[in-house]
Amino acid sequence: MLAEPLLERYRDLLARGAEAFPITLGEGGTPLIHARRLGAELGLERLYLKFEGTNPTGSFKDRGMVLAVNRAVTAGARAVICASTGNTSASAAAYAAAAGLPCHVLLPAGKVARGKLAQALVAGARLVIIDGNFDTALDAVRRLGEEGSAAVVNSINPDRIAGQETAAFEIVDALGEAPESVALPVGNAGNITAHWQGFSRYARAGRASRRPRMLGFQAAGAAPIVRGAPVEAPETVATAIRIGNPASWRLAEAARDESGGLIEAVEDEEILAAQRDIVRLEGIFCEPASAASVAGVRRLARAGRIHRSESVVCVLTGHGLKDPDAVQAEEGTLNPIPARLDAIRDAIGAW
Ligand SMILES: *Cc1c(COP(=O)(O)O)cnc(C)c1O
Numbered sequence: 001m002l003a004e005p006l007l008e009r010y011r012d013l014l015a016r017g018a019e020a021f022p023i024t025l026g027e028g029g030t031p032l033i034h035a036r037r038l039g040a041e042l043g044l045e046r047l048y049l050k051f052e053g054t055n056p057t058g059s060f061k062d063r064g065m066v067l068a069v070n071r072a073v074t075a076g077a078r079a080v081i082c083a084s085t086g087n088t089s090a091s092a093a094a095y096a097a098a099a100g101l102p103c104h105v106l107l108p109a110g111k112v113a114r115g116k117l118a119q120a121l122v123a124g125a126r127l128v129i130i131d132g133n134f135d136t137a138l139d140a141v142r143r144l145g146e147e148g149s150a151a152v153v154n155s156i157n158p159d160r161i162a163g164q165e166t167a168a169f170e171i172v173d174a175l176g177e178a179p180e181s182v183a184l185p186v187g188n189a190g191n192i193t194a195h196w197q198g199f200s201r202y203a204r205a206g207r208a209s210r211r212p213r214m215l216g217f218q219a220a221g222a223a224p225i226v227r228g229a230p231v232e233a234p235e236t237v238a239t240a241i242r243i244g245n246p247a248s249w250r251l252a253e254a255a256r257d258e259s260g261g262l263i264e265a266v267e268d269e270e271i272l273a274a275q276r277d278i279v280r281l282e283g284i285f286c287e288p289a290s291a292a293s294v295a296g297v298r299r300l301a302r303a304g305r306i307h308r309s310e311s312v313v314c315v316l317t318g319h320g321l322k323d324p325d326a327v328q329a330e331e332g333t334l335n336p337i338p339a340r341l342d343a344i345r346d347a348i349g350a351w
Contacts, residue, residue, distance in 0.1 A: 005021065005066075006027050007067060013169070013201060014163070019070075019074065020070075022073075023069055023073065025062065031051050031054065032175070032313070033050075034047075037281040042297065046312065047297070047312050048175070048314070049314050052317050053284075053316060053321075057090045057094045059317055060164060061091035064159065064163035064164040065092060065160065066095060067159045067162055067163035068095075068151070068153045068157050068160050069092075069096060079101055079102040079151070080101055080103050080104070081104040081105075081106075081150040082106070083140070084120075085111065085112065085134050085242055088153070088154060089103075089117075093105070093121075093124065102126065103124070104150065105125050106128050106137040106140055107129050107130070109129050111134075111239055113239055113325070114324070115323060134188075155194075156247050160194075161190055162194075164190065164194030164195070168202060169202055175311070181215055181306065181312045182212045182312075183296055184217070184314075185240070185317055186216040186246070187242070187289065188248060189247065190247065190248045192256075192263075193248045195315070212259065212313075214261035215261050215264075217263070218263065219234075219237075219242070219265065219292060220267045221235040222241060222244060224249070225252060226265045238287075238289035238292055239289070266295040271288050271291050272291070272326070274294040274298060275287075275291035275326075276327070278291060285319065287317070287322050289318065293315055297312055297314055
């Protein structure tokens with residue numbers, strides 16, 4: 001039997017009347033994993049990882065894209081358009097393909113992970129690389145959207161945020177209650193906004209009796225909210241959060257303040273160390289931006305700002321395979337040896 005699509009599962013909270021959602025790629029329903037080994041390393045007994053890499057295009061963007069594209073079709077859009085640091089274009093391209101709509105993507109030159117670019121291209125998206133950063137690209141998309149015909153599917157589209165609320169619903173459903181804290185990477189700040197709105201909606205609907213503290217983490221080289229001013233030339237290995245002027249800036253601050261949470265910065269070295277630890281201790285390979293959540297929680301735990309028994313969910317926003325260039329795998333040692341058992345035993349060394 002086919003699993004019930006995400007938008008049908010939460011239709012009572014998301015749908016307008018009897019609207020239909022014919023387009024689905026099997027988004028959502030991602031695992032929430034109790035991270036025992038990583039938790040022990042961080043001194044946290046109830047650390048959970050929400051792995052969004054199992055979405056159809058490998059990131060949480062699919063949760064919002066499915067709603068945005070279904071509604072674009074209903075509204076009679078002739079194309080979809082987005083600016084992207086990578087994952088939005090991969091997701092938009094896939095859902096537009098399923099809807100039979102052309103997809104146009106504006107990408108900042110030279111800053112997009114290889115896997116994400118391949119995903120958009122192979123799904124038939126039309127790529128325009130611009131000589132500027134993400135913020136410039138989003139500005140152009142905004143204006144083109146106002147001219148009509150193409151639906152803008154960036155997170156400035158409220159359907160994107162509404163669809164992404166489903167991650168919060170799933171976390172509560174899995175734990176039976178909202179956790180005490182939820183940690184997320186913050187780029188354009190749509191996802192922290194969506195999670196907060198989702199937890200709030202679930203609490204209002206009587207499906208959770210509390211709301212978590214929202215812990216947002218920006219990369220130190222792209223931390224406008226932490227600094228309180230836009231960053232002209234954002235720089236970080238975590239390309240998905242390489243954004244200098246977040247579209248949902250004020251809403252992210254509201255999520256932080258209303259939840260009694262925080263938005264802080266983590267260094268690229270901490271992000272890469274967290275990415276490695278997550279996969280070496282838990283077997284989950286996420287992309288660098290995703291690991292900012294764990295890097296931030298590690299900082300807070302070390303400083304005694306999270307209690308050992310507190311329930312903490314780190315949202316791992318995207319799959320590590322999207323950006324294999326970001327990890328320093330030791331492929332250089334993979335030289336062939338003779339195919340004899342004695343040689344193989346020697347190569348393996350001690351068990
Ligand atoms: C888009 C994205 C982010 C940032 O989310 P925002 O909603 O822009 O804050 C983080 N991680 C990954 C993997 C992403 O694709």
